[in-house]
Amino acid sequence: MVNAPNLRALSRKLTDTKVKASKPKPDGRPENLTDGGGLYLHVKTGTNGRKPGKFWRYNYRIEGRMKTLSIGVYPTVTLQLARERHDEARALLARGIDPAIYKKELQNANSEADSNTFEAVAREWFIKHLSDKSETHRTRTTSYLERDVFPFIGKRPITEITPRELISVIERISKRITHNTHIRVLGTIGQIFRYAFATGRATLDPTASLKGFFKQEEETQHFPALTTPTEVGRLLRAIDHYPGQFYSICALKLSALVMLRPGELIEAEWAEIDVEAQTWTIEVRRLKAKMSIKRNNDPKRKHIIPLSHQALAIFEELKQHSGGKKYVFQGMPHNHDNPMSRATVNMALRRMGFKGQMTAHGFRGMASTLLNQMRDKDGRRMWDADAIERQLTHQDHNVIRSAYNRADYLDERRDMLQSWADYLDELRATTGQVLTFKTKAV
Structure with a gap:
């Protein structure tokens, strides 16, 4: 059974001045300042010389059990923001959703999204596939990506990157660096996408559609040398x-x-x-x-x-x-x-x-x-x-x-x-x- 809260407007008890001036009890024990509807400010004495900490918390009951949701730390989370988050949690509870579980699932989803960015997958690929390469090769490969690729698509979810985005990245490299470096970087990007596909984090390799799209210089690399x-x-x-x-x-x-x-x-x-x-x-x-x-x-x-x-x-x-x-x-x-x-x-x-x-x-x-x-x-x-x-x-x-x-x-x-x-x-x-x-x- 869910104990749904009454969602009508609450009679709030705290003020910004009172929150700012709040302190632990004179004997050093924590002080709880109630704002209403289960929201309160937990003020406790700091340890190891630290200043007292102030933490927003929400006590609620679900399935017959009392639980506490951490809402944030004051002053990063102000009184107004704490109340907004409190109202959101109460709304979830009214629909039978445990606010603490919802918060954890949201954090996991955000963490998974962060781990599926192009840069996150690329750095994982570095470890898996560059460890047996020479130091020169590793440094060259990572530096090109860090300088010419990550700033533009590094934070993008790898599943959302399109061939059009890659064209812009590779054309920018071709204008700055010679000797077909842009083709080699495109090949590296393709390897990263294929690794993402193999590990279940991508459904296709957008570099495949770009095969033959970019012009290659006809070159045989020779170091300048005097030979007469x-x-x-x-x-x-x-x-x-x-x-x-x-x-x-x-x-x-x-x-x-x-x-x-x-x-x-x-x-x-x-x-x-x-x-x-x-x-x-x-x-x-x-x-x-x-x-x-x-x-x-x-x-x-x-x-x-x-x-x-x-x-x-x-x-x-x-x-x-x-x-x-x-x-x-x-x-x-x-x-x-x-x-x-x-x-x-x-x-x-x-x-x-x-x-x-x-x-x-x-x-x-x-x-x-x-x-x-x-x-x-x-x-x-x-x-x-x-x-x-x-x-x-x-x-x-x-x-x-x-x-x-x-x-x-x-x-x-x-x-x-x-x-x-x-x-x-x-x-x-x-x-x-x-x-x-x-x-x-x-």
């Missing part, structure tokens, strides 16, 4: 005369010698350098690879770089500055626990006037291009293409071939890198065009 002997000689001489920091100059010189990715070089650790064996050994955790492979850190997948005499000489100089530290290339004076910035080499190249012509990653393309072009006096290749690819740590995408071709080519790569270093010395010393290696190193 004359250009390379000019670059090497510029490095020799670069008035930059010591670590920057050493990083530039080593970049030309070892064919590593910028991050692999900049984050070099002294524990990886074996001067006696003349090798630099990088574990797979620092190489470009799937996160599942990195986590296993299979020692068979480590990359051994034979060091030329020129590279060893640079490490000897570096040891005088950072020997005994973890990283070869130290960060700023206040940040020696981290290596210097990965952007250092690119910034140095721009300062030397090679913007748009050469990048830190371009040293790999420079070496690969020239090494593949090298011919002996009889016109035969001087270096096995597989040895060059192994030095670059490129994966063989031919699954069958890669299963059988596990050669390390260490001896040939040692000859190749020493000859390459000698060749760079030759280019540095002449303004003319040097076409080939004269002989392999012995």
Whole structure:
């Protein structure tokens, strides 16, 4: 049986002045100030030095039981607002609806709505599907969404987002960022919608109707690189005369010698350098690879770089500055626990006037291009293409071939890198065009 309240106008007893001046009882016990119809202000002494708290409550009876509904905290909930909420609760009770249960169901519904916004689903997708990706990939993916997508559709319920809304978002990205970034972001959005569909929070993927809608740039991503002997000689001489920091100059010189990715070089650790064996050994955790492979850190997948005499000489100089530290290339004076910035080499190249012509990653393309072009006096290749690819740590995408071709080519790569270093010395010393290696190193 429901005890329905009398909904005629109540005779209210409290005033704003009385509510504001209300205090607990002199002995510290709570004070209840009745306003009428079961609504009252519960005033109690604060704890741990806090000020006394004032709470609006509504006592009512339903199904023969007394219950209390919390209406809010004063002064956030004013006397007028407390009365309005009290009237709403009384109206619910008159229809046989328990106000406390109704409030809880409404909160749950709002919570569920919040969890089904595009941003909420996307962040859940981050955790489920980006955890095994590289840090660079995770950062790039999340930053694009946080900067270019969430501000516009992040708070929208994922079930209500239309293709027209997505068109506006993607067109905005295409005008600001090049290299088909807008297509990749659209693909990410599609993955999020498909995840929402799989988890029962969406009924369709609106990106499906946009397939082919946006224009793609015809591109093959190549990092700018100097690839002719004359250009390379000019670059090497510029490095020799670069008035930059010591670590920057050493990083530039080593970049030309070892064919590593910028991050692999900049984050070099002294524990990886074996001067006696003349090798630099990088574990797979620092190489470009799937996160599942990195986590296993299979020692068979480590990359051994034979060091030329020129590279060893640079490490000897570096040891005088950072020997005994973890990283070869130290960060700023206040940040020696981290290596210097990965952007250092690119910034140095721009300062030397090679913007748009050469990048830190371009040293790999420079070496690969020239090494593949090298011919002996009889016109035969001087270096096995597989040895060059192994030095670059490129994966063989031919699954069958890669299963059988596990050669390390260490001896040939040692000859190749020493000859390459000698060749760079030759280019540095002449303004003319040097076409080939004269002989392999012995």
